[in-house]
Amino acid sequence: MPFSEILKQVNEKFSLRQKEDRIIKDSSTLDKKELRSGGNDPEALFYEIAQDNEIIQLYKYHSLRVMFLSSALAKKVNCYNEDLRIAALLHDIGKMGVSKKILMKPGKLTELEYTIIQSHSHVGNVIVRKHLGLTNAARYIRDHHERWDGTGYPRRLLGDEITIQGRIISLCDAFDTMVFDQRNYKQRLSYEEAYEELERGSWKQFDGNLVKNFIEVLEDITIPEYMIQ
Ligand SMILES: [Fe+2]
Numbered sequence: 001m002p003f004s005e006i007l008k009q010v011n012e013k014f015s016l017r018q019k020e021d022r023i024i025k026d027s028s029t030l031d032k033k034e035l036r037s038g039g040n041d042p043e044a045l046f047y048e049i050a051q052d053n054e055i056i057q058l059y060k061y062h063s064l065r066v067m068f069l070s071s072a073l074a075k076k077v078n079c080y081n082e083d084l085r086i087a088a089l090l091h092d093i094g095k096m097g098v099s100k101k102i103l104m105k106p107g108k109l110t111e112l113e114y115t116i117i118q119s120h121s122h123v124g125n126v127i128v129r130k131h132l133g134l135t136n137a138a139r140y141i142r143d144h145h146e147r148w149d150g151t152g153y154p155r156r157l158l159g160d161e162i163t164i165q166g167r168i169i170s171l172c173d174a175f176d177t178m179v180f181d182q183r184n185y186k187q188r189l190s191y192e193e194a195y196e197e198l199e200r201g202s203w204k205q206f207d208g209n210l211v212k213n214f215i216e217v218l219e220d221i222t223i224p225e226y227m228i229q
């Protein structure tokens with residue numbers, strides 16, 4: 001079966017699952033037809049790039065999980081919108097031009113390598129704004145590496161200067177990386193260990209109120225098996 005077909009099926013299953021999910025109640029907004037904007041379909045873009053781009057393939061399941069988790073958390077704190085879901089799916093799209101050697105480097109990054117990786121927030125913003133015309137989703141992508149204490153990138157925004165959707169993606173991204181990611185050969189954490197890390201980062205890296213809500217949300221949802229490699 002071609003890779004694009006598998007991804008399409010994953011997406012269809014994901015939409016169905018969301019319709020059943022008691023946390024994600026407003027499933028009508030997840031209709032694929034509503035995802036199209038100006039003739040460009042963000043999910044089609046993701047699948048297209050994932051099919052051809054080795055880097056985005058690496059982030060495929062991570063991206064689907066961050067979309068699932070971010071949607072659930074946004075619903076919980078009443079700020080869900082379609083742009084959030086699209087931004088969560090495409091949050092790392094800007095990594096498509098970064099070399100695998102840098103992204104997969106197990107050791108410490110040099111200053112230059114770190115600068116190159118950081119550029120993905122900006123590149124993602126440009127792709128989603130210019131190519132898809134989705135200015136809000138682009139802003140959320142731009143914000144997904146900002147930190148509550150103002151030490152993040154690219155703009156060193158502080159606290160609620162960061163869009164709440166950007167803060168949500170940042171939190172779900174960090175959780176997913178700790179619990180599921182093996183790209184950098186680090187040991188995966190259990191949910192409980194990851195909760196401790198998130199709590200340690202409350203009001204420093206993360207919005208502490210979102211951390212509290214996220215831990216509550218995770219008690220109610222299960223990440224679908226087909227989103228876990
Ligand atoms: Fe990122």
Ligand SMILES: [Fe+2]
Pocket residue numbers: 062066091092173
């Ligand atoms: Fe990510």
